[in-house]
Amino acid sequence: MTSEGTLRYTSAPHRREAILRRVEQDGYVAAADLVTDLGVSFNTVRRDLRRLAGDGLIRAVRGGATAADATAPPFTDRSAQATGAKRAIAAAAVAHVEPGTAVALDSGTTTLEIARLLPADAGLTVITHSLPAIAVLAPRPDITLIGIGGQYGRDTRSFGGPETLAALEHLSVRTLFLAATALDGSGVYGATPYEAETKRRLISIARRTVVVADARKFALSAPIRVCGWEAAERLVTDGVPEGFAGVPVQLAP
Known part of the structure; x- marks a missing residue:
């Protein structure tokens, strides 16, 4: 099967799109919630977060990710x-x-x-x-x-x-x-x-x-x-x- 739900779990691009949607909607997403919602391992989630952070699309923080510009002014x-x-x-x-x-x-x-x-x-x-x-x-x-x-x-x-x-x-x-x-x-x-x-x-x-x-x-x-x-x-x-x-x-x- 190649339903949207299956792609979301098994395809790295679709997982990352889902992560970006969560960050855009909520401002923050916890890694533990992504593991549950996407049905993948912590290692997979960490790799996805590192990739998105490396591309400048999110900001990786302890325990999850936030928007790329989510920093407090000094x-x-x-x-x-x-x-x-x-x-x-x-x-x-x-x-x-x-x-x-x-x-x-x-x-x-x-x-x-x-x-x-x-x-x-x-x-x-x-x-x-x-x-x-x-x-x-x-x-x-x-x-x-x-x-x-x-x-x-x-x-x-x-x-x-x-x-x-x-x-x-x-x-x-x-x-x-x-x-x-x-x-x-x-x-x-x-x-x-x-x-x-x-x-x-x-x-x-x-x-x-x-x-x-x-x-x-x-x-x-x-x-x-x-x-x-x-x-x-x-x-x-x-x-x-x-x-x-x-x-x-x-x-x-």
């Missing part, structure tokens, strides 16, 4: 952009910090500004995988700091991967401040699989999620949808597109 580049807006957003966001509670800070340049502005002597516990935030908070004796490790990403200056997800699994926080690579009317987007999975795990351990992002993020794009607006309580920003109704908005002064 932290140093992002930290120099919209600095005034980020500080204003952070100042507005810290008003949602409740004394005596646990707070989680996602990695990012806006959440780093929040780390700098956390109120003194409020009895806070702060959980974060952001190395710059850890460095800012480590000297403060009034804060109980839980730093989450894992595989270090130099572009984002944060930790990610299975070790990070495992460390977060049994934690709980009152408020999560969630960063974003891009935003649109349907939700929050991330640049890499590690980043997106870490954000989702943070959302799962938080009683409420506050998205913090400057208005430029509505003009940017990223390949992986982290969550819809139903996962967030509010968005703190300096501006939104006309007609935006995804979630209650707090505009920073």
Whole structure:
């Protein structure tokens, strides 16, 4: 038989076409899922991913593949952009910090500004995988700091991967401040699989999620949808597109 389904499993070109479709549709595909869906071995999947990555069609990452352009802009580049807006957003966001509670800070340049502005002597516990935030908070004796490790990403200056997800699994926080690579009317987007999975795990351990992002993020794009607006309580920003109704908005002064 030479049905389309059979070709998809047995023909390398058809397998690679199927992989590309998955990456284009979802932004990321796990190697383990490809083994199951295509009915081939891990070695076959690894060869296909290496070939597609070598042709510049995808980007091979640990455990799977993502879009070829799915990389986060370097932290140093992002930290120099919209600095005034980020500080204003952070100042507005810290008003949602409740004394005596646990707070989680996602990695990012806006959440780093929040780390700098956390109120003194409020009895806070702060959980974060952001190395710059850890460095800012480590000297403060009034804060109980839980730093989450894992595989270090130099572009984002944060930790990610299975070790990070495992460390977060049994934690709980009152408020999560969630960063974003891009935003649109349907939700929050991330640049890499590690980043997106870490954000989702943070959302799962938080009683409420506050998205913090400057208005430029509505003009940017990223390949992986982290969550819809139903996962967030509010968005703190300096501006939104006309007609935006995804979630209650707090505009920073």
